[in-house]
Amino acid sequence: FKITVNNSGPSGVTSATFTDTISSGAGGITWTCLSSGSANCPPLSDPHSGNINTTVDLPKDGTVIFMVTVTSGTNLTNHATIASSVSDPNSANNSQDDGPVSVV
Secondary structure, X not given: OEEEEEOOOOOOEXXXXXXXXXXOOOEOOEEEEEEEOOOEOOOOOOOEEOOEEEEEEEOOOOEEEEEEEOOEOOOEEEEEEEEOOXXXXXXXXXXXXXXXXXXX
């Protein structure tokens, strides 16, 4: 699945913490990160494995995209969150839940 994280402003952020947790029972979790503009993905080489817990830099209008692959599991749920020390005028859009889904 694909998780798109963008910053509509008004301020850019550095070292925002992004987490994405897939429920227990998920197997073979791997992920990669793509950035656009001046946004930056984690400074580690792709692909990564397991749930995501990393930092990203998101200037105003910057975007990072996480591509997550899960090879097995049933009734899986997903919870993604972004957090920063920079004041956010719309913190209601800083987390999202999805699921349940099953890998077939």
